[in-house]
Amino acid sequence: MRRDVDLTRELPLDQLLLGDCIHHMRMLPPASVHCVFADPPYNLQLQGELRRPDESIVDGVDDDWDRFADFAEYDRFTREWLTECRRVLRKDGTLWVIGAYHNIFRIGSILQDLGFWVLNDIVWRKANPMPNFRGRRFTNAHETLIWAARGRDSRYRFNYQAMKTANDDLQMRSDWYLPLCGGPERLRNQHGLKLHPTQKPEAMLHRVLLASTAPEDIVLDPFSGTGTTAVVAKRLGRHFIGIERHPAYVEAAWGRLRDTKVLAADAMSITPSRRDMPRIAFGSLVESGAIAAGTVLFDKQRRVSAVVGSDGSVSAGDLRGSIHKIGAELTNAPSCNGWTFWHFERNGVVVPLDVLRKP
Numbered sequence: 609m610r611r612d613v614d615l616t617r618e619l620p621l622d623q624l625l626l627g628d629c630i631h632h633m634r635m636l637p638p639a640s641v642h643c644v645f646a647d648p649p650y651n652l653q654l655q656g657e658l659r660r661p662d663e664s665i666v667d668g669v670d671d672d673w674d675r676f677a678d679f680a681e682y683d684r685f686t687r688e689w690l691t692e693c694r695r696v697l698r699k700d701g702t703l704w705v706i707g708a709y710h711n712i713f714r715i716g717s718i719l720q721d722l723g724f725w726v727l728n729d730i731v732w733r734k735a736n737p738m739p740n741f742r743g744r745r746f747t748n749a750h751e752t753l754i755w756a757a758r759g760r761d762s763r764y765r766f767n768y769q770a771m772k773t774a775n776d777d778l779q780m781r782s783d784w785y786l787p788l789c790g791g792p793e794r795l796r797n798q799h800g801l802k803l804h805p806t807q808k809p810e811a812m813l814h815r816v817l818l819a820s821t822a823p824e825d826i827v828l829d830p831f832s833g834t835g836t837t838a839v840v841a842k843r844l845g846r847h848f849i850g851i852e853r854h855p856a857y858v859e860a861a862w863g864r865l866r867d868t869k870v871l872a873a874d875a876m877s878i879t880p881s882r883r884d885m886p887r888i889a890f891g892s893l894v895e896s897g898a899i900a901a902g903t904v905l906f907d908k909q910r911r912v913s914a915v916v917g918s919d920g921s922v923s924a925g926d927l928r929g930s931i932h933k934i935g936a937e938l939t940n941a942p943s944c945n946g947w948t949f950w951h952f953e954r955n956g957v958v959v960p961l962d963v964l965r966k967p
Contacts, residue, residue: 619826624838624850624865629830632851633692641849642765642825644693644703645816645837648686648809650710682711689830694722696828697758700765702727706753706808714772716754724756727764728782732812735787745788753821759780764820770878771819775822780819786811795834795860803860804834815838820845823876835861842868845876885896888965890931890946891920900965905950905961912938914950931961 623663625632693703703724705715720726730753747759757764771780786809793810795803813836821827823845829837832850834857841848844864849941852858893899894916901918902944914922922934929937931946939949947962954963 609898619847619911620849621826621847622842622849624832624835624852624861626854626855626858626946627851627852630688630692631853632832633668633689633696633828636696636849638695638830639698640826641696641828642698642701642704643817643821644697644701644828644830645813646689646693646703646705646829647806647831647833648689648705648715650708679714683714683718686711686715687722690715690719690722690724693828693830694724694758699758700763701758702762702764703756703758704753704820705756705817706732706751708751712752712754719754719756723759725758725760725762726754726756727766729753729756730757731783731884733783733785735785736790737788742765753816765822767819767822767878771815773879774818784815789836795864804857807834808836810836810840813837814844817841817844817846818878822878832861835864837880839864839868843871845870845873855942870901889920890961892966894918899952899961903952907935907939907949907954908951908958908960914938922946 619640632682681759690703697703703719705719705738706712707715716726716729720862732751732753734749734751737747772778774780789807789809794807795873797803817827817837817840821844824847826847826849827837827841828849828902830851832838832852833854835850835852838850838861850861852861893903898915901916903916904913905915905916905922914924914925914931916922916926919929921928922929922931924934924938927934927937931950935946935949936942947965948960951958951959951961
């Protein structure tokens with residue numbers, strides 16, 4: 609705990625840092641952030657824009673990117689910023705990086721070389737993609753997110769149940785159908801043009817942070833642009849550190865942050881995963897008197913019943929065993945979660961055993 613407090617004091621929490629991401633990350637202490645979300649440039653706009661021979665600028669999603677890009681220099685830059693990300697990530701932290709065909713495969717190879725452990729590749733299928741005006745290729749209708757743990761043995765956070773709940777009680781899949789950033793969310797300059805060419809939708813960052821972080825966690829965005837990661841992190845009660853080299857983007861991001869309200873604590877809470885539930889032996893609850901020996905348990909429909917024994921076992925006729933084993937045997941199921949299967953009456957109200965594990 610003392611180490612965590614010391615680290616927090618060293619961090620520029622809830623700040624947007626103007627300048628080069630590698631320079632700023634090198635000043636952060638090691639193993640200090642829980643999650644990184646990165647939307648790196650497709651081209652090396654580090655020493656100035658990438659230009660064609662006719663001096664016109666190559667846009668980040670232009671078909672000419674792969675004709676004029678300096679792949680060796682891009683790989684060097686990618687290796688440097690990913691190395692710093694891995695250094696500042698906690699042992700059990702995770703990295704999200706998004707890109708398209710221009711760069712995501714190069715990034716994926718490099719992050720694996722550095723020791724990151726890929727958990728998922730997620731396809732962001734755009735509901736309203738920009739058309740391919742030249743008609744020489746398929747319309748680029750998706751981008752890819754790589755979700756990776758810091759290492760193979762990381763005990764990373766995944767809020768599985770929260771994702772399942774958000775998806776109408778179905779497992780969240782690795783293809784996400786979300787619209788491009790638009791409407792009032794899309795920032796524009798004084799001429800009505802897009803302020804940032806690749807501003808990501810807040811809905812995506814909401815899902816990313818809800819899936820892999822907890823309130824008070826620290827989220828780093830080394831290419832924060834107009835501050836979408838910071839805005840969603842603040843709203844969800846996470847700390848953020850954003851790094852951006854373009855002053856106009858930083859100014860716009862601060863404007864968004866000033867208008868962002870933090871959710872109330874009850875709205876910020878998420879459905880706990882089984883991994884997050886306290887590990888309590890049913891027998892210890894019998895010993896403490898939380899549930900009395902002799903209590904009759906039954907399933908929700910009252911089709912089967914069992915009696916609680918003094919040693920924490922339950923019995924039904926000739927069957928005796930744990931709440932899980934007897935629940936499975938009575939329903940001819942391969943397994944059973946006894947905490948949610950068995951119910952009992954408390955003050956005239958039928959409640960599941962699971963309520964006994966809650967503080």
